[in-house]
Amino acid sequence: MKLGKYSIGIGDRFARQGKAQLNAIIKAKELGVEITPVWNKSFREHQVVKSNPLSTRKEADDAVKLMNWQHSYFVDADHVGLKNIDFFIDCSDLFTLDVADFIGQKAETKDIQSFVEKYEKYAGNLKIPGIEEEFQISEKEIKQIAEKYLFAVQEAGKTFRHILTKKDKDTFVVEVSMDETVSPQTPVELLFILAAIAEQKIPVQTIAPKFTGRFNKGVDYVGDLEQFAKEFEQDVAIINFATKKFNLPENLKLSVHSGSDKFSIYRPIKNVLKKFNAGVHLKTAGTTWLEELIGLAEAGGNGLEIAKEIYIGAFSRYDELEKPYAAVIDIDSSKLPEPDEVKTWDGKTYADTLRHDQSHELYNSNFRQLLHVAYKVAAEMGETYLSALKKNEEIVAKNVTENIFERHLKLLFL
């Protein structure tokens, strides 16, 4: 089973927008670019919404059937490890093995030693095709990288082999992620991480490193654009090199997590993809649910009331909602509108404040980020929320499709 050159992870917290999401991908296909849709939902999201992976599977299958999508698609068990893999195993055909928690734990000395012995031939000046500058790598550095990452990759190997006890190896795709950690991985680290993955015989098709800069949920990239572009290019070159040297799947590509709305890096990414004829997986951060709120607000009436109620609820539960996401959001709470003010808003004001159009005078990234993590409030509303979505299906779907197509696919892939 092979993941296509271009793919997008379309997280959908409430599993109601499968058709509208797929519609954006169909629009791209009509313009000549095939992008593989991947419905991803993490263990945390399932817990908060009290859903299970069967609903994600059903959403994807139903959308594909109803929209007559004839190409491949996947259901991603997002950020899983041995402790929660069984929850996903039957319904998923893409597994994002998350090893971030194990970075820094040391593997057994003999494992580190044999890894270093095998790969010390890369010490010295290393020229990677496609990039000008040479990497200077010392044996000591290889050992340090092994000490930092080998154990984590061994954990991914364990999870992978656990999947193999239940599923045939040709029936699923593997991604390895290490993005949810503090410090970015350098291109040189990535090289040896890939070597370690090959040692574990994990047929990795996408890898999600932590890149330089901040990838806050649902808002634009914050960081040094030039540095990012350079690192991204080096990572792609390293992947090409490692694929050949370590006999990894030839379609191995980078995965950009929390990739939605990182508008300012789409151009640099696109340039690198073009230069190397490389693919990419863009995993969005579940911002589809914000489009649901925008749609409800625009619908007015009861839809707008629900959208306001969710914000007011989120405002009063700031600490609780912010906490699990503290590392990946940056809210200036002094810039959050007061509930009493929001109560007076019309639908357009709400939508314009939330929609990710940075050129709009009303756009407020603090408002947006708080709502991004506030899906728990909507989940607690249960049927009230879900039936409002159903009632206003058309206007919600319009926003969902437009967001993915106009603000994401168009900029990155077309």
Ligand SMILES: [Zn+2]
């Ligand atoms: Zn991630």
